[in-house]
Amino acid sequence: MQFLAYILVYPILWVISKLSFRLLYLISDGVYLLVYYIIGYRKHIVTDNLKLVFPEKPEKEIIIIRKKFYKHLCDMFLEMAKTMSISEAQLRKRFVIKNPEEFKRLEGLNKSIIVIFGHYASWEWTIVLKNHISFKTFGVYKKLANKYFDNLIRTIRSRFDTTLISTKETIATINKFEEAGVRTLTGFLSDQSPRHTKDAYWQKFMGIDVPCFTGAERLAKKLDFSTAYLKVTKKKRGHYEAEIITLAEDSRTFKDYDLTKLFLQQLEKQIYEVPEYYFWTHKRWKHRKNNQQG
Template sequence: MQLLAYILVYPFLWFISILPFRLLYAVSDGLYMLLYHILGYRKKVVTSNLNLVFPDKSEKEIKTIRKKFYKHLCDMFLEMAKTMSISETSLKKRFKLKNPEEFKRLEALNKSILLMYGHYASWEWSLELQNHVSYKGFGVYKKLANKHFDKLVRDIRSKFKTTLISTKESIGIINHNETKGIKSIIAFLSDQSPKPKKDVYWSDFMGINVPCFTGAERLAKKLDFTIAYLKVTKVKRGFYEAEIMPLAETPNDYKDYQLTDMFLREVEKQIHAAPEYYFWTHKRWKHKKALN
């Protein structure tokens, strides 16, 4: 069944990927009409999330943000497909790093770099960052259930010299590289919602007490990695800018969970500035509990 699903879906993804951007976004407009106005894809989840974190906004304001979000969501879905065939030249034009000199400065510290970022704007096209570093790039991700699609995603990333490593294999690979003296830059999407186990860390995110992943911080402290935040903003349709914002060059100088909280504050700033570009279909607050 996995292979059948791949065979049926792959031609559609490839067709989308070879469309000129003008037609790609025309398809996105049609997809928006389908998902938002006809199917109402996860509209209840999105509305609930927005009402939860923006209790002071009116129904009209929430609706405006929701519509803008769905338009961005459709763009992002198709931009992901476009990655299959996009050229390096085109990607450089559409995803620009504002301060490449910061990467050079951090590399000069001769320590691996742990890059934290959230589900905001475009995380998929951040693979372009590999063009600005000499370190080997790794992206930590959750392995897809369908092994054929999983291989496709890995192959797309490797085309741009970035290697995807699953959460289960990440620690082993990272430790191996450090033992061999191989410096790397490791990207973590760190704003997901972990299961609320007994020892999980809870923190305030957008005014709601939620469980938080702390793996990036713990890894940085264990191996003395430089830790930074990748701030991605959407300039206009199909164009993004990124900025490297160092959080700590000596992570063990910080208290436990302080770096995780610093990361969350940066994500919050972006959400407040332009909430339509956050990934509201994700059930980030499903394990919320009341703040004391």
């Protein structure tokens, strides 16, 4: 069944990847109408999330943000497919690193680097980061249940010499390279909702107390890596800009959870400024303290 789903979907994705960007976004407009007005994909989750974190906004504004989000979501899905065949030159033109010199400065510290970012604007095209640093580059991801699509995702995101490693592989892989004296850059998407356990770390995110992932911070502190936030902004349709914001040159000097707090604060600023580019279909606030709303 997994293979059947794969062989049915893969040719469609491949054809989409070969389209011009102009045609790609025309199709995206049609997909938006289907997803938003007919299918209503996770619309109730998006609406609930927006009302939860923006209780002060009127219904009309919530609807405007929701529509803009779905248009962006459809663009991003087709951009993901486009990544199957996009050239390096095209990708560098469409995903620009604003301050590559900061990577070089961090590289000069002779420490491995942890880069934390969220599901904001575009995370698929962050694979272009490898072009700006000589370190071995990894991206941490959650393994997909369908092994064929999992292999496809690994292949797509590894096209420009970035290696994907699953969450379970991360510590062993990074330790192996550190022991061999090879410096690494590892990217973490750290704004997901972790399992609700008794020892979970809770922190306000968008005004709501929620459990937070701290794996990136714990790894940085344990191995004394530098830590940076990747601020990705959408400049216009199909064009993004990323800024490297250093959070810590010496992560061990920070108190526990301070780096996680700094990351969440940076991400919050972006969401408050332009909310439609956050990934609102995630059930980010499914675990929260009782009777809490904004």
